[in-house]
Amino acid sequence: MLDKTYEPTSVEARIHAAWMDANAFAAGAGAKPGADAFSIVIPPPNVTGSLHIGHALNNTLQDVLVRYNRMLGNNVLWQPGMDHAGIATQMVVERQMMEAQEPGRREIGRDKFLEKVWAWKEESGGTILNQLRRLGASCDWSRERFTMDEGLSKAVLKVFVELYDKDLIYRAKRLVNWDPHFETAISDLEVENIEVDGHMWHFKYPLAGGETYTYEEKDEDGNVTFSEVRDYISIATTRPETMLGDGAVAVHPSDERYKPIVGKLVQIPVGPKEHRRYIPIITDEYPDPNFGSGAVKITGAHDFNDYEVARRNNIPLYALLDTKGSMRADGVPYAEAAVVAQAIAEGREDFDDAKIGALNIVPDDLRGLDRLVARQRVIEAITEEGLAVMVTDEEGNASPLVENKKIMQPFGDRSKVVIEPMLTDQWFVKADVLAKPAIASVREGRTKFVPEGWQNTYYHWMENIQPWCISRQLWWGHQIPAWYGPDGEVFVAHDEAEAQKKADAHYSKTVEITRDEDVLDTWFSSALWPFSTLGWPDKTPQLDTYYPTSTLVTGFDIIFFWVARMMMMGLEFTGQEPFGTVYVHALVRDEKGQKMSKSKGNVIDPLKLVDQFGADATRFTLAAMAAQGRDIKLAMSRVEGYRNFVTKIWNAARFLEMNECFRVEGFDPKTVSQPLNRWIIGATGRAIAQTTQAITDMKFNEAANAAYDFVWGTFCDWYLELSKPALTGEDAALKDETQATAAFVLDQILKLLHPFMPFVTEELWAETGKTGPARDTLLMHAEWPDLLSLADAEADAELEWLLAVISGIRSVRAEMNVPAGAKIPLVVVQAGDQTRSRTATHQPAIERMARIEGVTFADAVPANSAQVIVGEAIHALPLGDVIDLDAEKARLKKDIDKLDGEIAKIDKKLGNEQFVAKAPEEVIEEQKQRKQTALDRKERLNTALSHLG
């Protein structure tokens, strides 16, 4: 016996256990012999993660595809696993150590620290995978992988070494994005540019030796509009503290204003006077003569643009900041450093990167200060000295020129602190080389994006791809397999022994080598996920069967981070695209369209939804709202609505149970004879076909809605109601057939809904199997249905008629305010043979559903009747004195007016020569038919009207 109400929580736990016991999620479970493979790799969640609504959406969609394909009989693998998430995990463990007031990681050392992280991972990591189980995700959990597993690490090692050997990985000193909080380099993608309020200061750089020149501004015609003798050049900056590291001032070669002083030296107006450096005025294409003063200070070590200018012009790159973003405090005192720097600036001394890098030219009094404090000091000192550009207000008061300005400032996506360009030694991947085949794969259609539009995003990024900085100054991750000889020579190898061998060979003697401390970007290992999880580089049967994977389901926010890199690595190392289709789903926002975030407090916890409404309702909501190319604004009312849908199905099953529908053995839908039953079987087939097509097209919302509409709107609202006379009637044969049909259709519904609502459907499958023929398989391994061949046009027409009769009568009753409880007679006027026979067949249903008592046929409409036109017949409801004749007249008149409007519209069309000449024949035919139908109906309505006198 089914319980009166469905209790998701207990059922879900029990059903999930049953699936696990049956090993039902295992790769290939339920597959037909020789079936095609269908595989999906899960976007590996962070080991530190917990389920948020985006995961719920992402995994629901994957599970829909996976369960659907399993039911098709395909050989299915859904590969689960987790990502070690370098920065995030290290952060969690470090914070925990701090809270426990334990010694920090640097104090306990690398090995001890890593032990702690592993211990944390074993105990607290991966809660998200259990949360996915609650959603019903049918991953092959026995194949769970972790990016730091031995096997996957082996793959990482091999990929690194091979890319290095192919010269696609290199080590170099470059300006990179530096996170001062985590004290590591990060990639371009991990930087978020955010507009903030900033200031732009204007300062004077005095010319060496007190030289002067005439500064002139001209208009378009060459007339001098401003002229002044100056002994300085004016520059603007948003970062005054970096002036200490300036290597030059650049102007555009075409800039006439500065022609007289190009090549001369200017003094940096900051620092102890006796050691101020002189730097040259150079020309470069970079400065925009129309912006600011047209002169740009060049600080090669602290700005990406300046870096390029400095490289082009051989300008030294003075590093001013330490790893925490404070002013450097290392090296020799300022006085000594300044002398060397000056010698270099004047060309008296040679320099190279190493020499410049070691030189700390931060004045002693600024050393160790936070860069923002230093900035303030610099501004004050310059202003005090009178080297700030001044403006005078209306009252004649002079003040330094400081513009308030919106500036784009880079922030670390995890640390949320301001990122600094920093000159450091890092490892890079030549992404542009790897990108070429990855672009071609999409261009040539071997990998498709759904929705298609995302391919443009992909192209744009891939075609402008920058070298990928893959080294991170962290401990948690894959340590870079590079060792250094005594003179810094690099030896990349699979292990230390191999590196040692290479080193010894290189030096022709045994030398001491030390391993690179850095680890790889987490995304480096994620990029290998589709094949590393299947055992690569070993040639495993799994790799053979399930690679390339079928479909990747992911959010657009990681197209660059992950999808693009998997494409590059997959093609480079397997020669095949890692997936055929990339389905890109939207972001889930709150009801108002706001991005969910903890700080806004608008986060919807999917597990709370599961607790409150059940996993099935939660899943169904997400699927039903996953329209392509649009963000999902999740409204609670929708979840509630689909919870009601679950209840509806449950109650429908209870209804069948009460009517003993499940007892019939060996039912064959082809043998059904009753129109009602033939119709519902056909309708089921159409609903299945629609849902199937929608899933195939990955239009999850359409698939879910098609199933929903059919189950509620057709099966429950019409079929079950119409079947009641048969189910409670005396005709045993009719009853048998109806019981069997109802049970059969419910089975098909359970299959149809299973990919979306796995729990309640599996439960009902099991429960209904207890009172009927035993189930020979779990529902999740049942065969996906296809009933289109059982459609019956005649039955469809008959039921369409019946539905129109019942709806028509109901509508009239309500409009005429006939009390709902009142049973009234029905007189069918001018009925043809077909109508007569249909009416006889369905009289019990009409009486029951339209609250009719007694059906008769007549040639004329009885007096005082409300009238419903269906087909050729008038269905008259004699209401006697109850009827409001005026109301009925008005009602009929309104209908006629409506038809008149329609007829007029069609006439206008048909009267248009252009339309008749140019519209396709079938469209014209359709219009003509529509007009005829309207005319027929109008005629009957007029007849009906005339009956009212």
Place this chain on the structure above:
RNA sequence: GGGCGGUUAGCUCAGUUGGUAGAGCGCCACGUUUACACCGUGGAUGUCGGCGGUUCGAGCCCGUCACCGCCCACCA
């Protein structure tokens, strides 16, 4: 600065070979019926963001403007 997406009922959203505008929620009215009030029946509601164009015909195609959102980008 460049690119992408959105604008349809009170709300949240569907709507592709261009052919008479839909769902859920909410709202109004009525509740008879041994599945279900997490329900049933009936009902109301739209210059499909503005303007222009193509077409016999435009929510859909083209142009343009407005507003909203996102992505990318080096203006000191």
